[in-house]
Amino acid sequence: MRKRTSSTVKKMISMILAVLMIAGLMGCGASPATQQNAEEASTQETAEPAESSAVEESTAGSEETSGQTKIFFTNAILTAPYCALQLDAMQQYATANNIDLQVADGKEDAQTQLDQIKNAVTQGVDGIIYFPGDEASTIPVVRYLDESGVPFIVLNSKVDESVRDLVPSYVGSDYEEMGKMAGELALDALGDEGGNIVIINGLSGTEVANSTTKGFMDVIGTNSNIEILADQPADWDTAKAMTIMEDYITTFGDKIDLVFAVDSGMTKGAAQALENAGLWGEIPVVCSDQGQFVLDAIANGEMKGTAKQDAVDEGNLAMETIMKLVNGEAVETWEIVPTEMLTVDNIEGLKGY
Amino acid sequence: MTEKGKKLDIVQVLLNYGLIIALCIIIVIVSISTENFLTVRNIINILRQVAPTGIMALGVVAVIVAGHMDLSISSTVTMSGVVCVSYVKYLQADVKGICLALLTGAGIGLLNGAIIANITSKKGRKGESFIITYGMQAAIAAAALLYTNGIYMNLQEKSLHSFFGKGYVPIIIFVLTTVILEYVMKCTPFGQSIYYIGSNEAAARMSGINVKRNTMIIFTISGFFAAVAGVVLTSRVGAASSTSGNGLELDAIAAVVVGGTALSGGKGGVMKTVLGVIVMGVLSNALRLLNIDTYPQMMIRGVIIILAVLLDVFATQFKAKGGAKA
Incomplete structure (x- = not known):
């Protein structure tokens, strides 16, 4: 009996200690990242009051918002750094144009987003911005939005093909165009004599990887002296990209004239492998998104350029488009987020992620 | 010796050293097809590339020999990586930063161990470790996201931390972690108890082994090794993000199993795992x-994993049969 009691106590103490240890570590560990992410954190804080005020408004029916257009925004991945930047821009746009923007975190769940949208429709909003998660789960959400009669747009990622016709307007990047920018950078770097390219690609089968590569290939194809030595996926992972680059160096050595890494994180991996081999700066690397690593590398003169994919632009375009719809103006079925070549001359003030 | 006996010997050798023979065959074929494979630089590259997963595999082999599973190591790598790099x-x-990262890993392991050891002691529900560590994986992954807010942390400056991934x-x-773990598992009573717990937990308990305590230590080792891997990995790539460990747990577990450690527990070991990792x-x-296309590459890797497990199963069966005859 006594033995049992003591073992139970021991057991409990050990559990409590373990929990405390983790909690303590997370508590004290939170400081450095939190400090630096103060900006992002503040964005989220402002997001929450907007959400709760939506509820208050519906019950109180306050008069002060009567002149405002009410826009409801649900985002499946609100906490992603790209989205934090975007939300910030949208809220600034809303304040400047006297719009009541209500924000909800979709928590990567289509059902949550559907419930949020239903609530918003019941409360009465003038327009809805829907930032979806994965493609397949968008079907019921788009169907409901279509039946509700409230003007809506889809932001950032395409919805499932079967319901795409029901969407009045989609606001998002043209990845093929961005791939073309990277292709032009490669053409410039290699010149007429051409050369050999190795590609570090994103996750096979995703729209971003496929479209970006297609755009890149189309442009590269104009110079018959350019050859693709290899094209392997690193699944958007820095460590995998580094391993692949190391093996490219082993296999092809000084035959490599240029590296194309599809996103910023993989560019970092390639850069790290090149640096260890003493080749960073010798072999040009091109990329096709606006991550912080790439922006820094352009500012330092280590990279020539990249394609613009600006969260702020995307947020502003979303707000403009939904307002046009609400006001009955014509919109494109695909409002393409403008992209352009970013070089050291025009990256001033841009925010990466 | 009879004709039959000789034949038996050859088969036995083939089965026992199948993996080493397969490794040699791969090396010969690839060396012939590409000139850069068997160079010092490439061999060092390979060892550097496998080091983080290898260290994870070493941690998890102790858990697997004890008849448990630890899926949370991928999130532990991520979490310790972001803790370390943020500092x-x-x-x-x-x-x-490094000390806190290691403590975080050990803490997550201890928490796993505390939960699992207490469940196992009640009615011996051993298989639960699979799903509990799966839950832990999800929880810690979310914690890493909350901690970083999804920010990609790039390190530019050289520092003490970057030393751990270079050269x-x-x-x-x-190598050090291998030697230490090999010593612990082969030459200490604690190490022996891991094998006993894995092959027959009830018997281990009756023979006076403190199963609960040892289970907790085993999971703590696994978490700690994953944290070491996290530090090495972030140092190697010079960056950390809230996804950097994703998927690594299965690479590590596959290496353990390919090496010849049985998921049923009680069998296997450190050196086998190192062989599997290599x-x-x-x-x-x-x-x-060889620049083989992606999809065939994935297929070949899958087939090799299955073949390695089959080989091990046949080898064990064959030995059991041979033993019965003798």
């Missing part, structure tokens, strides 16, 4: 050097 990047506190250092760390590393490197 290095924002506070220039390398030592503090021979990751390889030395891998086979998987050489295979991946060879497939990339």
Whole structure:
């Protein structure tokens, strides 16, 4: 009996200690990242009051918002750094144009987003911005939005093909165009004599990887002296990209004239492998998104350029488009987020992620 | 010796050393097809590339020999990586960051161990470790996201931390962890108890082994090793993000099983796991050097894993049969 009691106590103490240890570590560990992410954190804080005020408004029916257009925004991945930047821009746009923007975190769940949208429709909003998660789960959400009669747009990622016709307007990047920018950078770097390219690609089968590569290939194809030595996926992972680059160096050595890494994180991996081999700066690397690593590398003169994919632009375009719809103006079925070549001359003030 | 006996010997040798023979065959084929494979630089590259997964595999082999499973190691790698890099990047506190990262890993392991050891002691529900560590994986992954807010942390400056991923250092760390764990598992009573717990927990308990305590220590080792891997990995790539460990747990577990450690517990070991890690590393490197397309590459890797497990099962069966005849 006594033995049992003591073992139970021991057991409990050990559990409590373990929990405390983790909690303590997370508590004290939170400081450095939190400090630096103060900006992002503040964005989220402002997001929450907007959400709760939506509820208050519906019950109180306050008069002060009567002149405002009410826009409801649900985002499946609100906490992603790209989205934090975007939300910030949208809220600034809303304040400047006297719009009541209500924000909800979709928590990567289509059902949550559907419930949020239903609530918003019941409360009465003038327009809805829907930032979806994965493609397949968008079907019921788009169907409901279509039946509700409230003007809506889809932001950032395409919805499932079967319901795409029901969407009045989609606001998002043209990845093929961005791939073309990277292709032009490669053409410039290699010149007429051409050369050999190795590609570090994103996750096979995703729209971003496929479209970006297609755009890149189309442009590269104009110079018959350019050859693709290899094209392997690193699944958007820095460590995998580094391993692949190391093996490219082993296999092809000084035959490599240029590296194309599809996103910023993989560019970092390639850069790290090149640096260890003493080749960073010798072999040009091109990329096709606006991550912080790439922006820094352009500012330092280590990279020539990249394609613009600006969260702020995307947020502003979303707000403009939904307002046009609400006001009955014509919109494109695909409002393409403008992209352009970013070089050291025009990256001033841009925010990466 | 009779004709039949000789034949039996050859089969036995083939089965016992099948993996080493397979490794040699891969090496010969690839060396013939590509000139850069068997160079010092490439061999060192391979060892550096496998070091983080290898260290993870070493931690998890103790868990697997004890008849348990630890899926949370991928999130532990991520979490310890972001803890470490946040201190290095924002506070220039390398030592503090690394120590905290290691403590975080050990803490997560201890928490796993505490939960699982207590469940196992009640009615011996052993298989639960699979799903509990799966839950832990999800929870810690979310914690890492909350901690970083999804920010990609890039390190530019050279520091003490970047030393752990450069040159021979990751390889030395891998070798050191191998030697220490091999000693613990082969030469200490605690190490022996891991095998007893894995093969027959009830018997182990009756023979006076403190199963609960030892289970907790085993999971703590696994978490700690995953944290070491996290530090080495972030140092190697010079960056950390809230997804950097994703998927690594299965690479590590596959290496353990390919090496010949049975998931049912009680059988296997550190050196086998090192062999498994090297086979998987050489295979991946060879497939990339041969520039084989992605989908066939994935298929070949899958088939090799299945074949390695089959080989091990046949070898065990054959030995059991041979033993019965003798």
